[in-house]
Amino acid sequence: TDATAPAASSAPSESSSRAAGKELVRFDNVTKRFGDVTVLDQLDFCVDTGKHVTLIGPSGSGKTTILRLLMTLLTPEEGTITVDGQYLTHEERNGKLVKPSDKHVREVRKKIGMVFQHFNLFPNMRVLRNVMEAPVHVLGLSKDEAEQRAKELIELVGLSEHLDKYPSQLSGGQQQRVAIARALAMRPQVLLLDEVTSALDPELVAGVLDVLRDIALSTDITMLVVTHEMSFARDISDSVLMFDKGKIVESGSPDKIFSEPEHDRTKEFLATVL
């Protein structure tokens, strides 16, 4: 199978109009262990600017670990990760491994936005302030500019009528839409979505997926998505990476993966979720 770099970017794309093929996220030979357990095993892949790549595979196959490595919540035991050509991990220079400074990592981290399974909004702040807070305090935007940007994004996620509410006054689906607006307010180059609908009541899932589908199809933001929502994955993905036991067992266009999977593990997995 084609489980080697650049698996994601070499897959056929139906969205050639998007910002052209510059490599944005790159994993080289990344191994992550927890104690004796190898969770990611010499993983190579890359994601080009503007592409939407979905990670699928059974629970425990390492998908969330990839997102957590990108968020620098974890560090790999081996290998390197770059975002926009800048190292998030130790970098090899003149045969020596050099640790990036905290300041460097913070700068690279600003290129990455993430939406989690549990929305993690600031409970004591109204919707508008939840979305304005980081642009003002982390990016140094003026309050006026941050407010304008926040209002546009809150409109994009369909919550203009709820600017003044507190998170506890919103449904889970609405809270997750605020979390999406909040992540986008930082203008990340890459948006990471980790099972963003799996904590929601079933009737709230479609509204969140609709918003994300709109964002995926109407903006050129790069996305790395972990989801069990296969029809959503099919709609938005340029390529799909199928994981098992910390390795990519198969990758390709959504049509190939969902309609003509080659690998037995992919067929077995899809049989459980489709």
Ligand code: ADP
């Ligand atoms: P997935 O997202 O595909 O369900 P994960 O990346 O969450 O998989 O987890 C991969 C494996 O790593 C699982 O076996 C999980 O139990 C283990 N794991 C994840 N985080 C930790 C941790 N902090 N400590 C120990 N084991 C962990």
